Amino acid sequence: xxxxxxxxxxxxxxxxxxxxxxxxxxxxxxxxxxxxxxxxxxxxxxxxxxxxxxxxxxxxxxxxxxxxxxxxxxxxxxxxxxxxxxxxxxxxxxxxxxxxxxxxxxxxxxxxxxxxxxxxxxxxxxxxxxxxxxxxxxxxxxxxxxxxxxxxxxxxxxxxxxxxxxxxxxxxxxxxxxxxxxxxxxx
Numbered sequence: 313x314x315x316x317x318x319x320x321x322x323x324x325x326x327x328x329x330x331x332x333x334x335x336x337x338x339x340x341x342x343x344x345x346x347x348x349x350x351x352x353x354x355x356x357x358x359x360x361x362x363x364x365x366x367x368x369x370x371x372x373x374x375x376x377x378x379x380x381x382x383x384x385x386x387x388x389x390x391x392x393x394x395x396x397x398x399x400x401x402x403x404x405x406x407x408x409x410x411x412x413x414x415x416x417x418x419x420x421x422x423x424x425x426x427x428x429x430x431x432x433x434x435x436x437x438x439x440x441x442x443x444x445x446x447x448x449x450x451x452x453x454x455x456x457x458x459x460x461x462x463x464x465x466x467x468x469x470x471x472x473x474x475x476x477x478x479x480x481x482x483x484x485x486x487x488x489x490x491x492x493x494x495x496x497x498x499x
Contacts, residue, residue, distance in 0.1 A: 316400035319436050320390075330395040331355055331388055340396045347396050351412075352388035354381040369419040378419070379428030382411060386429035390436060406433050406441045415468070 313321075320327065330339050331352060340349045354365040365381040386409075394400055411426045413419065433441035 314399050314401040316436055323435055325387055326357060327391045327394055330391050339392045342396060349389050349392045352385045354384035355388055356384060368414045368416045370416040371418055373419055375421045375424050378425035382426050382428035383432050386432045403437060404440055406437055409433060
């Protein structure tokens with residue numbers, strides 16, 4: 313069992329099958345060594361979106377429910393990454409994690425709500441989940457920054473009446489391969 317799979321099991325997280333796109337796009341795209349993962353919905357383990365995760369966040373919305381929705385979206389991001397690369401231990405670094413929240417007029421705790429996704433990435437991928445992008449490699453190169461970049465914003469409208477639209481950028485560059493082999497970076 314891979315290290316990431318073991319951590320997810322310890323967290324009682326079961327990855328669903330990758331979610332099918334709800335419009336004209338794909339769940340992920342690989343370009344060279346990068347994997348770009350489309351925004352994910354907060355589907356629960358049963359494959360549906362709970363009514364508590366539909367609609368807009370407002371000044372009196374629960375941070376806990378918003379954070380839970382972000383965590384569910386992160387689980388679906390990881391499921392897309394697994395569909396793309398197979399073994400999640402191939403992900404060397406989570407480079408970027410971004411989320412757009414569907415808000416009424418204001419919701420001041422967006423960064424705390426986004427921690428639902430950030431905390432899961434850190435718990436699942438360890439130091440690689442704290443880096444600034446999704447990066448897959450067995451390289452031992454050092455990095456000064458051991459955190460991923462992250463952006464959080466509020467929007468007046470998001471597709472499918474969802475409360476959050478996170479994005480991930482994993483880097484799957486495998487620098488230990490021979491130079492003449494193509495490496496894969498997953499974002």
